[in-house]
Amino acid sequence: MRPNGGPSNGFTALVAAIVASDLAEPRTRHIDAGSLPNREVVIELVKKLRELLFPGYFGKQNLSTQTLEYYVGELLGEIRGLLFEQVRNVIRHQAMRHGRPCPEVDPAAEAIVQTFLETIPTLRAILATDVQAAFDGDPAAGDTDEVIFSYPGIFAITVHRIAHELFKLKVPLIPRMMSEYAHARTGVDIHPGATIGEFFFIDHGTGVVIGETTTIGRYVKVYQGVTLGAMSTRGGQSLKGVKRHPTLKDGVTVYSGASILGGDTVIGEEAIISSNVFVTQSVPPQTRVNVKNPELQYRNRQPQEFKQELPDDWMI
Numbered sequence: 001m002r003p004n005g006g007p008s009n010g011f012t013a014l015v016a017a018i019v020a021s022d023l024a025e026p027r028t029r030h031i032d033a034g035s036l037p038n039r040e041v042v043i044e045l046v047k048k049l050r051e052l053l054f055p056g057y058f059g060k061q062n063l064s065t066q067t068l069e070y071y072v073g074e075l076l077g078e079i080r081g082l083l084f085e086q087v088r089n090v091i092r093h094q095a096m097r098h099g100r101p102c103p104e105v106d107p108a109a110e111a112i113v114q115t116f117l118e119t120i121p122t123l124r125a126i127l128a129t130d131v132q133a134a135f136d137g138d139p140a141a142g143d144t145d146e147v148i149f150s151y152p153g154i155f156a157i158t159v160h161r162i163a164h165e166l167f168k169l170k171v172p173l174i175p176r177m178m179s180e181y182a183h184a185r186t187g188v189d190i191h192p193g194a195t196i197g198e199f200f201f202i203d204h205g206t207g208v209v210i211g212e213t214t215t216i217g218r219y220v221k222v223y224q225g226v227t228l229g230a231m232s233t234r235g236g237q238s239l240k241g242v243k244r245h246p247t248l249k250d251g252v253t254v255y256s257g258a259s260i261l262g263g264d265t266v267i268g269e270e271a272i273i274s275s276n277v278f279v280t281q282s283v284p285p286q287t288r289v290n291v292k293n294p295e296l297q298y299r300n301r302q303p304q305e306f307k308q309e310l311p312d313d314w315m316i
Contacts, residue, residue, distance in 0.1 A: 035089040041082055042177045048079050049162050053124055057148050076117065084113045087171055094172045112169050119165050126198055130157050133201040137221055153202030156188035163192035194228075196220075197250070204256075211245035213263060220248050223256040223275075231262040231280065249285070 022029055030036065051059035052075055055068065063071055088109040095102030134147045134154055141147055147154055159182035163175035175192035183189045188205045190196075193212035200216065202208055204224035210216075214228045222228075230244035243263035251270035254260065260267060260279045267273065268285030277289050 036093055037086045037090045037174050037177065039177060041086055042174055043181050045079065045082050045086070046159055046162065046178055046181060048075060048082070050158060051075060052079065052120060053127055053158060053162075054148055057145075080113060080117065083116070084109055086174060087112050090171065090173050112166075112171060115169060116165055123161050123165065126161060127154075127158055129198040130154060130200050133199040133219065133221070134203075137201045138203060152186035152188060152205040156182045156186045156190060156202060156205060156208075157196070157200055160190040160192065160194070160196065164194070164196075167192040194245070213243045214245040215247040217248060217250035217252070217269075219251045220253075222254040225257040226254045227259040227261070228254075229259065229261050246279075 022031070047058070051057075052072065055072065056063045059075075060071060088105055091108055092102055092105050094100075095105075131144050131147050131154060134151055135141045135144050138147075141151075159178055163178040166178075167175040179190055179192045186205050188202060188208045190208075190210040191212040191214075194210045194214040194216070196210075196214075196216045197218040197220065199219045201221045202223075203221065207225040208222060209227045209229060211229050216228075228246055228248070230239075233239065233244075245263060246260045246265040246267065248254070248260075248267045249269040249271075252267050252273070253271075254267075254273040255275040255277075257276040258273045258279070259277070260273065262280050264282070265280060266282040267279070268283055268287065270286045271283045272288040273279060273283070274288065274290035277291055279289060283289055
């Protein structure tokens with residue numbers, strides 16, 4: 001800065017260079033493009049929706065049957081307003097970003113929000129099955145309250161089921177923002193496009209990856225470190241819309257560290273995929289897949305009396 005407080009020539013030149021680089025690079029430029037969805041507001045929406053899906057557990061507690069209707073009505077109104085604003089922003093932004101006409105933004109956003117909110121009772125019923133699956137599948141669980149309050153897998157699947165409904169309504173950006181928030185919180189990475197049936201349980205959770213075109217049936221259980229992924233993504237955008245990730249039928253169990261890859265890979269009903277298995281082809285129903293036990297070597301590490309053998313010609 002100059003002594004009088006004005007910008008120096010070097011500072012002015014730096015500003016001009018940064019502005020020029022911004023204007024020259026459309027891939028990372030967001031100028032004259034309207035409002036984007038706000039990440040903080042999207043996270044706030046997730047929290048409020050979680051309150052609505054599990055009333056009395058999060059947010060306002062000590063609810064009664066007399067106050068529940070008032071509470072739900074007030075919370076639903078807040079969610080409607082916040083979600084409408086974010087959906088409207090993202091519809092307008094995507095249209096401007098891709099040079100498409102954008103008439104009737106408000107009616108389109110209102111229709112999406114209304115359709116989504118009408119799924120709340122169904123979402124609550126499905127999440128109840130996920131909570132039950134977690135409790136039934138984990139002998140360390142004290143009760144379902146503990147599962148709802150503290151299990152990262154339940155948090156991750158709750159956010160996923162919210163994001164998946166918005167994904168099905170073709171809402172851009174927002175579903176992925178929600179899923180990445182859950183990913184950051186739990187270490188569970190579920191693409192909002194993945195289709196997951198009832199009674200789904202992620203045990204421990206950390207490191208689980210479930211790709212966009214994955215299809216999972218009912219009563220499926222996966223452990224930490226499981227990857228349900230694609231064989232290869234070298235094709236990039238040319239693979240958009242192609243079934244790239246596996247299908248797990250009802251009752252499948254996948255143990256820690258297993259990788260199941262490929263859009264043509266189908267794991268049959270009640271199959272068991274053991275730890276650290278790498279699967280790239282379909283597995284018949286009621287089949288167990290495991291790696292042959294490696295040969296283990298054991299060495300005696302018990303302490304022994306120290307002995308020093310000296311050569312015959314040793315001298316001091």
